[in-house]
Amino acid sequence: MKMLINVAETVVADALRGMAAAHPELTVDVENRVIVRRDAPVAGRVGLVSGGGSGHEPLHGGFVGPGMLSAACPGEVFTSPVPDQMLRAAAAVNSGAGVLFIVKNYTGDVLNFDMAAELAEDEGIRIAKVLVNDDVAVTDSLYTAGRRGTGATLYVEKIAGAAAEEGAPLERVEALARQVNESSRSFGVALSACTTPAKGSPTFDLPPGELELGVGIHGEPGRERRAMMTSREIADFSVQAILEDLDPRNPVLVLVNGMGATPLLELYGFNAEVQRVLTERGVVVAHTLVGNYVTSLDMAGASVTLCQVDEELLRLWNAPVKTPGLRWGV
Amino acid sequence: MLDADFFRRWMTVTAASVDREAERLTDLDSPIGDADHGSNLKRGFTAVVATLEKEAPDTPGAVLMLAGRQLISTVGGASGPLYGTLLRRTGKALGDAAEVTEEQFADALRAGVDAVMALGGAAPGDKTMIDALVPAVDALSGSFAAARAAAEEGAAATIPLQARKGRASYLGERSIGHQDPGATSSALLIAALEEAAGE
Numbered sequence: 135m136k137m138l139i140n141v142a143e144t145v146v147a148d149a150l151r152g153m154a155a156a157h158p159e160l161t162v163d164v165e166n167r168v169i170v171r172r173d174a175p176v177a178g179r180v181g182l183v184s185g186g187g188s189g190h191e192p193l194h195g196g197f198v199g200p201g202m203l204s205a206a207c208p209g210e211v212f213t214s215p216v217p218d219q220m221l222r223a224a225a226a227v228n229s230g231a232g233v234l235f236i237v238k239n240y241t242g243d244v245l246n247f248d249m250a251a252e253l254a255e256d257e258g259i260r261i262a263k264v265l266v267n268d269d270v271a272v273t274d275s276l277y278t279a280g281r282r283g284t285g286a287t288l289y290v291e292k293i294a295g296a297a298a299e300e301g302a303p304l305e306r307v308e309a310l311a312r313q314v315n316e317s318s319r320s321f322g323v324a325l326s327a328c329t330t331p332a333k334g335s336p337t338f339d340l341p342p343g344e345l346e347l348g349v350g351i352h353g354e355p356g357r358e359r360r361a362m363m364t365s366r367e368i369a370d371f372s373v374q375a376i377l378e379d380l381d382p383r384n385p386v387l388v389l390v391n392g393m394g395a396t397p398l399l400e401l402y403g404f405n406a407e408v409q410r411v412l413t414e415r416g417v418v419v420a421h422t423l424v425g426n427y428v429t430s431l432d433m434a435g436a437s438v439t440l441c442q443v444d445e446e447l448l449r450l451w452n453a454p455v456k457t458p459g460l461r462w463g464v
Numbered sequence: 465m466l467d468a469d470f471f472r473r474w475m476t477v478t479a480a481s482v483d484r485e486a487e488r489l490t491d492l493d494s495p496i497g498d499a500d501h502g503s504n505l506k507r508g509f510t511a512v513v514a515t516l517e518k519e520a521p522d523t524p525g526a527v528l529m530l531a532g533r534q535l536i537s538t539v540g541g542a543s544g545p546l547y548g549t550l551l552r553r554t555g556k557a558l559g560d561a562a563e564v565t566e567e568q569f570a571d572a573l574r575a576g577v578d579a580v581m582a583l584g585g586a587a588p589g590d591k592t593m594i595d596a597l598v599p600a601v602d603a604l605s606g607s608f609a610a611a612r613a614a615a616e617e618g619a620a621a622t623i624p625l626q627a628r629k630g631r632a633s634y635l636g637e638r639s640i641g642h643q644d645p646g647a648t649s650s651a652l653l654i655a656a657l658e659e660a661a662g663e
Contacts, residue, residue, distance in 0.1 A: 216537050242541035242543070245584070246540065
């Protein structure tokens, strides 16, 4: 497998050095692996810290900046960061107004953020946590580690970030983040496995004529394998899976997210099918985002996330944001 | 009696064994996890050995607490907090004695394993590291060799199980038929006791 890297051991550090060079508006601590908006801590503002394994770019480092995250901690590829990184990030963004940890529901992320929260509180930093678990593919969550956090992470980070930017107190930012998570559901499909630098070959074997339905974002296989379907069929299946769990009476935000190796040509085509099925089901779309936002290295495939919004959430979603990965209104 | 040198050797032997088996651990992790268990643990135990050389803690408890803290700071994922907690809590239970008996170590390791179960919420049969550690602790008062055999048996016994914790749990029934990578690395950790003791 050919990859544009030096050696697997330095992939994350090399990427951070390149990111620092491309984004002088961010403070990138390559050695300690923390990305912080340059003006942090912003006086009187709640700090927002997220993080997770690398390999999901632009998530999370690409979402650091005014109107979204205050800091991000990238771990090794597909491995959650360590508590030291989160503690450092929390200290860097804490202005005294407290810090919200945005955590995707994967065992490693949860355990490390829990440990970091304890350490931060020992240092007198007020911490609140929100767990993102929007993935409807994990059905019998009583017998698993629970629903995974995937595409809704972008909505939580953007909307909570807008509220923090406006000066909302920690309790309010946390409540909004929870509301966004509870209002969001995702479903993903993989057309190919991805290749981690450490392993150098695909993480699972997916024959050319088949696809995985219900994948997460770590290259783990999905819950079901089927013969390859058309874009139309995949849109029907994905939206159906989401609407079985979410009954939107309000307009929704739509994220049609590429896993890393699917071209925009295909993603836009897929979005057309997603919009069609939503219209057929009477769901009103308030805003649509199409692109690679929560990726899985070089995996081909896509996920759909719907987030039901009221006027307040929609206003915060539309508020200005200025990050490497998401930017409007500025 | 077991002294600080013994526990240092335990960590060194574990690091060598994880280094040797890293590729196998990663291969076990790729069908049901995310193909990084070997490389993550290797990074962690390499750091543990380096730190123990530099800081030279002089009691069994201090060796294990330092090793555990180092794993938490370098491994990431679920393995970092879980293995880190295992060693830290075992070390804490040993207190500050300069030497401990094998019985005291067995009791301390049991406390460590209990802490891992509390942190991760896993019970025996969930297809996790617990499936190797619990039988190992039960056998430890016999001998290190017995603990090794019990851990290896426990790891192999995860093959027919359906995962209920960690990333493998998302596969549901498709996790059946694969040996759990965490149970496998735990068996390496336990096996290293025998070699460290020169048995």
